[in-house]
Amino acid sequence: MRVAVIGAGVSGLSTAQSIYEQYHSIVSPLTIEVYADRFTPLTTSDGAAGFWQPYLYDKGNVQETKWCKETFDYLLSFLSSPDSIKMGIFLQSGYNLCSEPAPDPSFKDSVLGFRQLTKRELELFPGYCYGWFNTALMVEGKSYLPWLMDWLQKRGVTFYQRKIDSFKVLAESGADVIINCTGVRSGDLQPDPDLTPGRGQILKVDAPWLKHWILTHNFTAGTYNSPYIIPGSRSVVVGGCFQLGNWSEQNNSEDHKEIWEGACQLEPSLKHARIVEDWSGLRPVRSKVRLERETMHNQDVIHNYGHGGFGLTIHRGCAQEAARLLGEILELKGWGPRSRL
Amino acid sequence: MRSMTVVVVGGGVVGFSTAVCIAEALPYCSVTLIADRFTPDTTSDVAAGIVICSPFPDIPLERQQRWFKETIDHLLAIAQSEQASEAGVLLSSGWQIYKELPADKVPFWSSFVLGFRIMTDRELKRFLDHTFGQAFTTVKCECSNYLPWMEKRFRKAGGQVVKQKVNNLQELSSQGYDIIVNCSGLGAKSLVGDSEVYPVRGQVLKVQAPWLQHFIRDGEGQSYIYPGMHSVTVGGTRQVDDWRLEVDPEDSQDILERCSRLEPSLSRARVLGVSVGLRPSRKNVRVEREMVLLGSRLVPVVHNYGHGGWGVTLSWGTALEALGLVRKCLHERCPRARL
Numbered sequence: 014m015r016v017a018v019i020g021a022g023v024s025g026l027s028t029a030q031s032i033y034e035q036y037h038s039i040v041s042p043l044t045i046e047v048y049a050d051r052f053t054p055l056t057t058s059d060g061a062a063g064f065w066q067p068y069l070y071d072k073g074n075v076q077e078t079k080w081c082k083e084t085f086d087y088l089l090s091f092l093s094s095p096d097s098i099k100m101g102i103f104l105q106s107g108y109n110l111c112s113e114p115a116p117d118p119s120f121k122d123s124v125l126g127f128r129q130l131t132k133r134e135l136e137l138f139p140g141y142c143y144g145w146f147n148t149a150l151m152v153e154g155k156s157y158l159p160w161l162m163d164w165l166q167k168r169g170v171t172f173y174q175r176k177i178d179s180f181k182v183l184a185e186s187g188a189d190v191i192i193n194c195t196g197v198r199s200g201d202l203q204p205d206p207d208l209t210p211g212r213g214q215i216l217k218v219d220a221p222w223l224k225h226w227i228l229t230h231n232f233t234a235g236t237y238n239s240p241y242i243i244p245g246s247r248s249v250v251v252g253g254c255f256q257l258g259n260w261s262e263q264n265n266s267e268d269h270k271e272i273w274e275g276a277c278q279l280e281p282s283l284k285h286a287r288i289v290e291d292w293s294g295l296r297p298v299r300s301k302v303r304l305e306r307e308t309m310h311n312q313d314v315i316h317n318y319g320h321g322g323f324g325l326t327i328h329r330g331c332a333q334e335a336a337r338l339l340g341e342i343l344e345l346k347g348w349g350p351r352s353r354l
Numbered sequence: 355m356r357s358m359t360v361v362v363v364g365g366g367v368v369g370f371s372t373a374v375c376i377a378e379a380l381p382y383c384s385v386t387l388i389a390d391r392f393t394p395d396t397t398s399d400v401a402a403g404i405v406i407c408s409p410f411p412d413i414p415l416e417r418q419q420r421w422f423k424e425t426i427d428h429l430l431a432i433a434q435s436e437q438a439s440e441a442g443v444l445l446s447s448g449w450q451i452y453k454e455l456p457a458d459k460v461p462f463w464s465s466f467v468l469g470f471r472i473m474t475d476r477e478l479k480r481f482l483d484h485t486f487g488q489a490f491t492t493v494k495c496e497c498s499n500y501l502p503w504m505e506k507r508f509r510k511a512g513g514q515v516v517k518q519k520v521n522n523l524q525e526l527s528s529q530g531y532d533i534i535v536n537c538s539g540l541g542a543k544s545l546v547g548d549s550e551v552y553p554v555r556g557q558v559l560k561v562q563a564p565w566l567q568h569f570i571r572d573g574e575g576q577s578y579i580y581p582g583m584h585s586v587t588v589g590g591t592r593q594v595d596d597w598r599l600e601v602d603p604e605d606s607q608d609i610l611e612r613c614s615r616l617e618p619s620l621s622r623a624r625v626l627g628v629s630v631g632l633r634p635s636r637k638n639v640r641v642e643r644e645m646v647l648l649g650s651r652l653v654p655v656v657h658n659y660g661h662g663g664w665g666v667t668l669s670w671g672t673a674l675e676a677l678g679l680v681r682k683c684l685h686e687r688c689p690r691a692r693l
Contacts, residue, residue, distance in 0.1 A: 105567045126473070130469070247564065
């Protein structure tokens with residue numbers, strides 16, 4: 014069986030991984046190919062801070078909360094492994110700050126040591142009167158994606174750098190199943206009015222004295238449209254903004270100014286931090302993740318895109334589900350354990 | 355009338371904290387700090403500088419709590435300011451873990467650190483040998499930055515710094531100082547003949563592990579991992595009465611083995627350096643004043659030494675108490691003087 018994955022961000026690569034893990038001993042031969050116009054370090058997943066945290070509330074998308082938790086547990090299990098550093102996985106604690114009391118977030122049971130902030134802690138953040146502290150995970154795209162590619166390459170997965178213009182192109186070349194992990198540009202393959210870019214800009218800063226992530230939440234401004242500071246293993250990511258419908262991947266100086274001022278107000282010690290560079294990326298925003306299979310013109314396609322600002326956070330749960338959907342296709346087509354093609 | 359002259363002996367974290375407290379609070383005093391060693395060659399420079407401590411047996415708990423609280427509040431304010439990076443002060447969260455349930459499940463300073471709580475089972479799962487733990491946020495104060503920053507502050511307040519070995523208090527009295535403040539740490543053993551002072555040798559490694567964001571401390575105090583600004587301090591040893599300042603490679607190996615058990619990823623960290631410090635230990639830290647006959651003069655001496663492994667942790671609080679004692683001395687000397 015030939016599986017063609019389009020997209021080499023965290024969704025594409027991890028779905029290829031899940032498919033290999035679940036089917037390589039069941040279906041033989043199993044050929045997995047990954048097609049993408051952009052590979053690490055140029056994908057959206059690479060620019061993201063790599064902080065595991067879903068949006069505060071899932072708005073009823075309980076399945077997404079489940080997939081996020083599955084991803085957290087999966088990443089946590091690698092912490093003691095010799096690969097953890099190469100994978101870019103490590104624990105980091107921090108603060109979620111609100112300007113008014115708010116219900117507990119969807120991820121409170123997924124993370125470690127979740128609790129309300131004490132009065133004294135809130136004194137560290139003037140302007141915020143409520144919030145939570147917990148220990149979460151980091152999974153840095155710039156390490157995780159190369160690790161995934163290496164993992165896949167070692168198992169015979171092949172990569173092709175090219176922009177796929179249509180599902181038809183792959184169908185005609187003999188792909189049995191297409192996995193669509195094209196993120197924000199999925200609309201190029203199949204129009205999706207529910208998919209829209211959520212432009213984000215971040216500043217990468219040298220501030221090695223910061224050891225906690227700090228996220229602020231402004232319920233009027235919306236998710237990620239208020240300051241956040243996320244230290245990484247090499248630099249600190251400072252954000253943010255969330256501009257729906259803005260397709261520009263160019264850095265904007267006004268956004269830069271607003272983001273920097275907001276961050277310095279939140280964390281005065283940043284005043285003397287060196288700004289390394291800016292980066293802009295387009296979150297693939299959708300009302301809910303599109304994770305389903307579709308048959309068009311006899312061609313099986315599994316969609317796995319639209320993860321908004323929580324792609325890294327949810328990737329494993331979705332990849333496993335996408336692989337499960339492939340299993341459904343295999344059953345329908347009678348490609349069981351003893352099939353040989 | 356002439357201004358009073360105060361001399362502070364010792365250039366470590368206790369010496370400079372005390373000198374700054376005095377110089378800033380008593381602008382009409384002239385304050386000089388004298389030491390034979392300065393950063394980066396002090397004991398404080400070797401310390402990781404994490405604010406945490408064990409109680410002294412004979413000092414009332416309220417007094418130790420006051421020292422702890424004053425120090426951490428002082429450092430927290432710096433951590434939240436623009437000065438944080440220059441001063442080398444940062445917030446640090448992590449876990450203190452125990453193999454067996456400790457007698458004191460809640461340390462005397464628990465309400466002064468941030469967010470103190472007992473660890474959940476899920477959090478403890480990572481630590482195979484440990485059955486109990488505490489999670490909290492404290493402060494890390496890196497003396498290689500903090501001491502130069504304090505010196506700047508001291509000079510700004512009019513303080514003078516002199517590099518000189520002081521062999522006995524007599525020398526200082528002959529130089530005419532009105533009040534002597536003794537922050538000589540382990541040096542107090544010879545400087546004031548205190549036989550109760552003894553070294554507890556500590557060896558630490560500095561490793562490169564930028565993915566580590568939390569401190570991990572074994573409750574017994576032997577093994578700890580303290581991520582800092584530019585490296586992670588991994589330690590340690592507690593060798594009583596051991597005066598060796600040379601690095602012991604067997605200690606290094608032992609430290610890495612023990613700490614890698616706490617944090618497996620450490621085995622892949624590059625070692626940047628190894629250092630040794632002699633904690634200026636004493637059964638109880640000595641913060642008190644006495645009148646000492648030096649030659650023909652009766653000189654007030656304020657002692658502030660013997661902090662053991664808790665120098666950074668108690669630095670500002672004991673400095674403030676020493677300031678109070680200096681004030682008392684000045685008052686008795688010149689009740690109507692402007693201080």
